[in-house]
């Protein structure tokens with residue numbers, strides 16, 4: 001959160017254009033965005049290149065185009081405000097590709113293969129060929145997206161924290177590779193000698209423990225040692241801290257993950273809501289489909305008859321009540337389920353009403369954007385223009401440090 005008098009932190013977040021949003025997207029991603037945009041400088045983008053990493057085989061230009069617009073319509077109808085947040089499309093900012101390329105130079109293959117989603121997604125999406133460089137490298141592209149805007153906050157679900165950690169590591173590697181002063185190593189080695197024989201030995205021991213085993217305690221001890229040593233100058237102290245952490249000048253800013261509260265949104269089959277599981281309720285869905293879908297949702301398997309008590313905690317319908325129902329209704333469900341004074345059909349009634357009411361107002365808000373695509377295009381054009389200015393600013397720094405601007 002911001003401290004009064006300080007500029008707002010920058011937030012970066014994107015979504016793959018998979019078409020109209022479903023309730024899982026809305027409660028898990030869009031609602032936090034709407035809150036964040038009032039406090040921070042937010043950049044929200046359509047991650048169309050990311051969509052290609054898994055969808056390239058059955059790519060359809062018209063489908064991608066409609067998915068992009070459909071998603072933008074739902075963003076705006078849900079309250080994402082282009083007057084205060086910057087909304088743009090990834091592929092329109094070509095600097096993302098340039099930074100992706102440069103970051104890939106400092107990212108090891110082994111590190112990418114250890115990203116949990118690399119193996120995980122390959123197992124889930126077995127019908128697709130994901131043995132591609134693009135799929136292996138997509139966390140590097142994600143890092144480029146974040147680092148381009150020098151974002152300090154990245155809203156993610158708990159399962160995405162590892163990606164932000166990788167982004168931090170990549171930023172550190174990049175800063176170390178390209179942000180070091182000339183003769184950095186020679187100067188660092190000279191500074192170690194100035195520590196005195198005993199302390200130089202300790203420094204090397206801590207350096208080895210941190211570099212080889214990631215021993216944080218050793219890092220803390222090294223920092224204390226440098227802090228308390230009066231033989232070295234301030235510049236040498238800073239240099240030796242950078243030497244142990246493999247850190248150079250801060251060209252790219254390490255972001256922090258902002259873990260959004262996990263809201264468990266079950267799909268119509270009781271599993272996690274997902275378009276690929278075919279169990280989603282979309283934000284602009286058909287009323288009959290919603291009513292029918294919720295009525296046939298699985299419930300606590302123990303309630304095989306109306307007169308048998310159940311346990312809401314074992315029922316996916318209850319997870320939806322937790323999101324949609326007022327305290328009074330939730331109390332009615334809890335008591336009624338446990339003493340079997342209500343049946344599952346009764347229980348689902350007020351839930352259907354709440355979801356339909358939300359849909360009604362969402363559809364009304366979406367209507368003007370559906371009718372007027374010119375407005376949507378204007379929003380995107382203005383957002384891309386703002387994003388391109390920030391991206392170019394970062395890249396001119398990056399090119400200067402990498403050295404490529406010197407022979408332009």
Ligand code: SF4
Nearest residue numbers: 300310315337344347
């Ligand atoms: S009464 Fe409601 S909470 Fe209980 S099992 Fe039926 S649907 Fe689920």
